[in-house]
Amino acid sequence: MSASSISQLPKLSERVRNSMERAGAGAKVWAEVTELSRQPNIVADLGQGFPDFDGDSAALQACRDVLQPSDGDRVKARRHQYSLVQGSARLRGSLAAWLATSYPPSAAAGHFPRAVDADQELLVCTSGTEALYCAVMALLDAGDTALVFEPSFPWYAPQIGLAEARVASVRLDYPAFRLPDEQALRAVFERERPKLVIVNSPHNPSGHVASADELRTVGRLCLEFNCYCISDEVYEKYVFDGHCHQRLVDVVPELWPRTLTVGSASKLFSLTGWRVGWLYGPADLVAACRSIHGNASYCAPTPLQEAVAAALDQAAALPHGDPADVPPMRQRFVDNARKLAAALAATFGVTSSLPHGGYFLVCDVSPTGLTDTEFCSALAKDRGVIAIPLRVFYPSSDPPTNLVRFSICKTPELIDRAVAAMTRPI
Numbered sequence: 001m002s003a004s005s006i007s008q009l010p011k012l013s014e015r016v017r018n019s020m021e022r023a024g025a026g027a028k029v030w031a032e033v034t035e036l037s038r039q040p041n042i043v044a045d046l047g048q049g050f051p052d053f054d055g056d057s058a059a060l061q062a063c064r065d066v067l068q069p070s071d072g073d074r075v076k077a078r079r080h081q082y083s084l085v086q087g088s089a090r091l092r093g094s095l096a097a098w099l100a101t102s103y104p105p106s107a108a109a110g111h112f113p114r115a116v117d118a119d120q121e122l123l124v125c126t127s128g129t130e131a132l133y134c135a136v137m138a139l140l141d142a143g144d145t146a147l148v149f150e151p152s153f154p155w156y157a158p159q160i161g162l163a164e165a166r167v168a169s170v171r172l173d174y175p176a177f178r179l180p181d182e183q184a185l186r187a188v189f190e191r192e193r194p195k196l197v198i199v200n201s202p203h204n205p206s207g208h209v210a211s212a213d214e215l216r217t218v219g220r221l222c223l224e225f226n227c228y229c230i231s232d233e234v235y236e237k238y239v240f241d242g243h244c245h246q247r248l249v250d251v252v253p254e255l256w257p258r259t260l261t262v263g264s265a266s267k268l269f270s271l272t273g274w275r276v277g278w279l280y281g282p283a284d285l286v287a288a289c290r291s292i293h294g295n296a297s298y299c300a301p302t303p304l305q306e307a308v309a310a311a312l313d314q315a316a317a318l319p320h321g322d323p324a325d326v327p328p329m330r331q332r333f334v335d336n337a338r339k340l341a342a343a344l345a346a347t348f349g350v351t352s353s354l355p356h357g358g359y360f361l362v363c364d365v366s367p368t369g370l371t372d373t374e375f376c377s378a379l380a381k382d383r384g385v386i387a388i389p390l391r392v393f394y395p396s397s398d399p400p401t402n403l404v405r406f407s408i409c410k411t412p413e414l415i416d417r418a419v420a421a422m423t424r425p426i
């Protein structure tokens with residue numbers, strides 16, 4: 001086929017072309033960071049948020065068991081085939097039980113927290129990212145507006161764009177990254193008239209954990225302005241130093257009929273490559289998401305669903321409030337953040353916002369006189385350490401250019417290597 005006949009092919013979807021165009025600047029920065037992280041001088045990749053240690057041991061053991069030959073056992077053999085679109089009954093049951101342990105149901109029937117119905121109110125997806133995609137596609141039409149708080153997980157805005165909806169963003173300020181007060185937020189709701197609001201706590205990238213008051217403010221406005229909510233709670237178990245994660249639907253129970261809550265085994269069990277995530281909410285919204293998920297990937301990998309169920313069962317068996325009901329990495333992440341912040345201050349004079357939760361540390365590099373991209377590039381070239389310029393987390397066109405994100409979801413050894421590289425005289 002000649003080049004000229006290729007150029008006569010029909011155009012790609014306009015929706016997708018627009019989305020690729022909008023991704024432009026952020027995608028370029030990500031590509032540059034990825035390229036830098038492949039260079040031979042790199043000693044510590046603290047860019048993308050994935051652990052450099054094994055995932056949950058119960059999940060790994062269950063996975064090994066599932067992968068054993070079935071020896072003719074038809075039930076075992078079935079575990080390598082499609083699950084139901086909504087996820088395996090085993091995983092949905094385990095998820096519902098784990099949610100009930102993590103957020104004990106209220107004694108008063110119908111009140112929150114209440115048990116999630118494993119058949120009608122839960123959908124297992126091929127990752128938290130896909131759960132978000134299904135929710136965005138199910139809730140938005142072309143021309144609608146979705147409100148996000150920036151900095152934000154960089155997948156929200158492109159997903160909203162693929163739904164041909166508009167992103168309205170509200171800035172959260174360094175160092176606290178608190179949600180705005182009622183007066184400021186009301187003005188945004190009045191101006192933007194969003195149909196959907198995406199809330200993320202514990203927050204990527206800042207590590208801010210929203211208080212009940214902050215969540216109540218957002219919740220009240222969502223009710224008053226008749227919005228849907230997506231509550232992205234993938235870091236729900238990663239809260240530090242006495243901070244407490246509260247589910248949006250527990251703080252504002254009236255939000256339940258209009259809220260989809262997203263979770264993921266990626267973060268819960270340090271299994272980012274398994275691509276098992278979920279969402280839950282009222283049956284009608286979950287059914288709408290199921291129709292998107294069924295057409296996108298049909299179902300999450302069945303053997304991995306089984307293994308995640310085993311990890312959830314083990315976590316749910318612990319009495320609520322048991323100190324072991326905690327990913328053991330929590331303290332490790334706190335220590336990592338402190339070590340990195342100290343090294344950054346000692347070497348470059350930069351200040352950091354110590355996270356209250358999540359997988360990341362954000363620092364302000366202005367004292368170096370460099371921008372975020374210049375700092376990250378110099379850090380990679382001179383010290384062999386990869387970090388991410390925070391501008392990729394801002395969907396608006398005027399992001400701050402002085403903030404940088406480091407992953408803290410790493411082994412102490414890797415963090416020590418990063419600290420040694422950063423503090424060594426050059």
Ligand code: PMP
Binds near residue numbers: 153203
């Ligand atoms: N939400 C947030 C805030 C995230 O940071 C991530 C992953 N980094 C996700 C959702 C999606 O996680 P996954 O697709 O790995 O389940």
